[in-house]
Amino acid sequence: MKTIAGALVLALPMLFQTAFAATEQQNKMATCNKEAEGKKGDERKAFMKECLSSKPKVSEAQKAQQDKMKSCNADAKGKTGDERKKFMSECLKKG
Template structure:
């Protein structure tokens, strides 16, 4: 029985440890928090000034991290083009449905 409990304990610990691993998004957020937090500490800001600085810093998205625009498939581009026209014309639900149907078939 002792021989079986040790491997089960090890497997259980491994499964529990997976829940504590940071995802890439969490890791990126943690890195951003560290980067934002080093600046106000070196400046010696007060509590309110520190909070305002942290809020602005965490809201800011770096230009390098901005995702490049995804290339649309031909079907997605067609949907985008067809969808723009009824919005500009202010069509009602039934009119819009009829327009979209004919636009997407062509």
């Protein structure tokens, strides 16, 4: 009985990860299908291949925030704990 319970405990996280990954892929497929409306044959096939293999696009605002985070993170080198937290907070607030 303990063996079965142990196996279930170990298997559950994997099942949830698989279900989540499938949902993401299904959402991506639905989005690509909508964008491919009107395309047929080889054109549709090429579009779907590109669409499904591409990574999500990052907006300019997201890129700017990522760059800011990298810069602040580099400047915070050597700081730890509350000192680092405070520094990062102030750095990220700067315009």
